[in-house]
Amino acid sequence: xxxSDSPLTPNLYPLIIECCRIEPDFxxxxxxxSYIIDWDQVIKSSxxxxxxxxxxxxxxxxxxxxxxxxxxxxxxxxxxxxKNMRAASELIKVVEILKSEGIEVITFxxxxxxxxxxxxxxxxxxxxxxxxxxxxxIVRAVTLLNEAGxxxxxxxxxxxxxxxxxxxxxxxxxxxxxxxxxxxxxKLFEKKYAMKSFDQGFRNIETVVLNGYEVQTIGDELFLVYxxxxxxxxxxxxxxxxxxxxxxxxxREFDWDKIVSMALLxxxxxxxxxxxxxxxxxxxxxxxxxxxxxxxxxxxxxxMDEVVDAIENNLFDQNDFQRNKMIFLFQVRIIKTxxxxxxxxxxxxxGISPEDCQTFHLSDRWKYLYMILRPYRLMKKALAKVMRxx
Amino acid sequence: xRSLIYTIPSSVIMQSVDDETLLFxxxxxxxxxxxxxxxxxxxxxxxxxxxxxxYDELSDIFEVVQERLExxxxxxxxxxxxxxxxVVGE
Numbered sequence: 001x002x003x004s005d006s007p008l009t010p011n012l013y014p015l016i017i018e019c020c021r022i023e024p025d026f027x028x029x030x031x032x033x034s035y036i037i038d039w040d041q042v043i044k045s046s047x048x049x050x051x052x053x054x055x056x057x058x059x060x061x062x063x064x065x066x067x068x069x070x071x072x073x074x075x076x077x078x079x080x081x082x083k084n085m086r087a088a089s090e091l092i093k094v095v096e097i098l099k100s101e102g103i104e105v106i107t108f109x110x111x112x113x114x115x116x117x118x119x120x121x122x123x124x125x126x127x128x129x130x131x132x133x134x135x136x137x138i139v140r141a142v143t144l145l146n147e148a149g150x151x152x153x154x155x156x157x158x159x160x161x162x163x164x165x166x167x168x169x170x171x172x173x174x175x176x177x178x179x180x181x182x183x184x185x186x187k188l189f190e191k192k193y194a195m196k197s198f199d200q201g202f203r204n205i206e207t208v209v210l211n212g213y214e215v216q217t218i219g220d221e222l223f224l225v226y227x228x229x230x231x232x233x234x235x236x237x238x239x240x241x242x243x244x245x246x247x248x249x250x251x252r253e254f255d256w257d258k259i260v261s262m263a264l265l266x267x268x269x270x271x272x273x274x275x276x277x278x279x280x281x282x283x284x285x286x287x288x289x290x291x292x293x294x295x296x297x298x299x300x301x302x303x304m305d306e307v308v309d310a311i312e313n314n315l316f317d318q319n320d321f322q323r324n325k326m327i328f329l330f331q332v333r334i335i336k337t338x339x340x341x342x343x344x345x346x347x348x349x350x351g352i353s354p355e356d357c358q359t360f361h362l363s364d365r366w367k368y369l370y371m372i373l374r375p376y377r378l379m380k381k382a383l384a385k386v387m388r389x390x
Numbered sequence: 391x392r393s394l395i396y397t398i399p400s401s402v403i404m405q406s407v408d409d410e411t412l413l414f415x416x417x418x419x420x421x422x423x424x425x426x427x428x429x430x431x432x433x434x435x436x437x438x439x440x441x442x443x444x445y446d447e448l449s450d451i452f453e454v455v456q457e458r459l460e461x462x463x464x465x466x467x468x469x470x471x472x473x474x475x476x477v478v479g480e
Contacts (some may be wrong), residue, residue, distance in 0.1 A: 054406075060408075078408065078410065078423075082412065082421055084405075120404050120405065211404070356421055
């Protein structure tokens with residue numbers, strides 16, 4: 001089943017996946033490329049999956065590619081590199097602003113992940129930049145960044161509301177001039193994925209060098225676990241995320257006993273192991289034997305097939321409702337026990353949502369009122385939609 | 391080769407992309423692309439703080455007449471200084 005407007009060009013995803021391997025097979029690339037009818041689909045899909053730089057690099061010396069397509073590959077690669085260089089520079093500026101005021105900043109994903117996994121800041125695509133701060137410092141940090149020209153997407157009052165702080169995990173700010181966006185985090189995991197104590201208990205710091213400047217990032221094991229949970233939460237809709245896991249495992253040393261311990265403490269441990277299983281299936285990621293019992297299971301095979309089927313049939317390209325429904329049901333399937341599934345369901349549909357605490361600023365003492373006020377909020381939202389339509 | 395002391399502003403970063411070398415100055419938000427020769431000049435410039443040291447290294451790499459290399463290096467450096475990618479003095 002393919003949900004694109006036009007049929008998928010033959011060998012589209014086998015080609016893209018081969019391009020993302022650590023050492024793509026040249027003969028196989030030539031063979032796959034010879035069947036490509038619509039190179040626009042290759043370009044569009046590579047970009048959507050965040051792996052354009054890798055695909056462009058792998059296809060550089062392959063025949064059968066039209067000249068105008070080659071030109072587009074080169075121009076887009078340079079465009080991505082420029083965006084990334086601008087983003088990395090902005091990240092360094094933000095780190096310097098906060099550090100100069102005594103605020104410790106941990107950066108993760110984005111340029112730090114690119115440097116750790118790929119050895120440079122231009123081989124993967126990234127948009128928003130992520131920084132992690134101490135919860136006690138968020139208001140001060142965001143205020144400082146506002147003074148330095150960063151605009152808030154939501155009102156600052158949200159960060160002064162403890163219920164909001166407990167519900168949401170990040171706050172977006174955007175640089176006024178160049179529109180580089182930051183997600184300011186104070187925890188890595190939402191409550192439904194891990195307790196706060198897990199987040200902070202396992203947090204350790206490492207250093208990565210971005211263009212000669214040292215920044216702090218999350219320690220290797222926690223970073224890998226985080227990336228797997230993040231990918232599984234979104235049903236691995238971007239191949240880039242599987243690629244990141246593959247490259248990190250190949251380029252860094254990990255304490256795998258620690259990773260297994262962390263995974264088993266999480267509400268969605270299979271989400272962690274799924275990342276390694278997908279890496280091995282798509283890119284032959286070398287996974288230690290201690291992980292094999294967790295990924296060589298019929299259940300893991302079913303979850304992997306679901307992800308690969310969704311990627312190969314462009315199911316992430318559906319309308320928002322269908323796509324979100326597919327991802328939600330996948331999230332429920334990843335959870336092992338029925339009790340945890342029920343808790344997850346209750347949290348999604350009946351827990352206080354970020355929209356609730358952003359609309360009504362209630363103190364912690366009155367937070368039970370959110371459930372009563374929610375129907376009013378939803379009616380108001382529906383009415384606004386109807387009025388716009390009219 | 392006359393001695394010229396310089397520094398590279400901390401706002402300037404460099405990345406190799408495809409066959410090109412890109413420079414970005416976060417102060418001006420401007421990008422610059424260097425060709426292969428420019429990239430080699432730049433790489434040498436990043437290693438030293440004195441243009442005569444750069445000249446000495448490049449003269450081992452490029453088999454050209456001394457005056458030609460000196461002219462090219464001075465012209466290149468002048469362009470970098472004009473664009474704020476190099477600052478004269480310590």
